[in-house]
Amino acid sequence: MEPIPLTKAPLDTTDKDAVLAALDNPRMEGGGTYSIEAEKLLEKLIGSPCAMLTNSGTAALDMAMILANVTSGDEVILPSYTFSSTATSVVLRGATPVFVDIDQHTYNICPDAAEAAITDKTKAIIVVHYAGVACDMERFLDLGRRFNLMIVEDAAHAIGASWHNHKLGSLGTLAAFSFHATKNISAGEAGALMVNDERLIERAEVILEKGTSRRQLIRGKISKYRWVDMGSSFLPSELTAALLLSRLNRLDEINQSRLAVWNYYAGHPKIQSLLKSGLIEMQTHSPESSHNAHLFCLLLPTADIRDRLTQKLKSMNISAYHHYLPLHDSPAGQKFGRASGSLRNTQNISDRLIRLPLYSELRNDQVDFILEAVHDFLVGEGTGA
Ligand SMILES: Cc1ncc(COP(=O)(O)O)c(C=O)c1O
Structure with missing residues (x-):
């Protein structure tokens, strides 16, 4: 029997054609037509008002913690059974990740353990849908409302999965997808942030664009863009977006x-x-x-x-x-x-x-x-x- 790998990306001729076509396009930097089309498709697939492509799921989580205003002295509750990126997004803000247990049957963050961990320093809860299996979102959305906490979905595993007919990634205030090589939809290294609260979209655009008002310039709202907030280089290139779009279509x-x-x-x-x-x-x-x-x-x-x-x-x-x-x-x-x-x-x-x-x-x-x-x-x- 030939070697059997753990995972393998579903390569299709349409993927090759898409990347070659993108190579012919003079515009390679992020935010071009492939990126915009992939974001629109993601919004439709997930049922979210706003998708922003990022260069990884990690980057999407980093953006989420900035948007949640997580800062030094704050605590964010998350499962201990997850990838380092869920926690590093909190640590990069100077805040403390508070690790709680998972449920023994679903392997997802346990709502009772999360509730017991809430203090007056808690700013947010990051739920991880392990293996694309939905967390108990009823309980977590209720905790969010009762304790005024932002619920962020780490949906790195969960593209296309759903809970009560809602796609995962549409339920938290913010959600992060990963399109890393190991994921169902892979573009090598890529991710997306879903901004489900429309009030956060404008700031998310600034954070995505290295802290600048560049998106406003693109929309013709201003004549020069400038540095207005914190941010970083979170955009993937158009080559990555073309591959991602080709696979998202399938x-x-x-x-x-x-x-x-x-x-x-x-x-x-x-x-x-x-x-x-x-x-x-x-x-x-x-x-x-x-x-x-x-x-x-x-x-x-x-x-x-x-x-x-x-x-x-x-x-x-x-x-x-x-x-x-x-x-x-x-x-x-x-x-x-x-x-x-x-x-x-x-x-x-x-x-x-x-x-x-x-x-x-x-x-x-x-x-x-x-x-x-x-x-x-x-x-x-x-x-x-
Ligand atoms: C639960 C979870 N969150 C976040 C990430 C980070 O995603 P990426 O590798 O796209 O940065 C991963 C990666 O495997 C993950 O498993």
């Missing part, structure tokens, strides 16, 4: 093909038998939400079994990986942040979770091969079951 097709692979995995007799025997657990989501097949992950009995299975799969040319190491007890997490409450589920999921290969072109016979190996290991040598 969002539904890409997500549907990933879902077909995901459903084949989940309904597979080997998975069903491992679930029945209690040797694995799977992430759950509420019936009101629909995920986007961003990850196919399993929870194994112990960290040791997970690590040995990973090695075994590697020896068979199958790429499988653990995921986040908890942020709260990482070197930077201890230096810049603090933990609130028990982080038991975070540690448990981090120790035991394995991600199996998932991408549009993964064939059923490859999934059969992967699951045969997983099943044999867990039933035989791995657990002594």
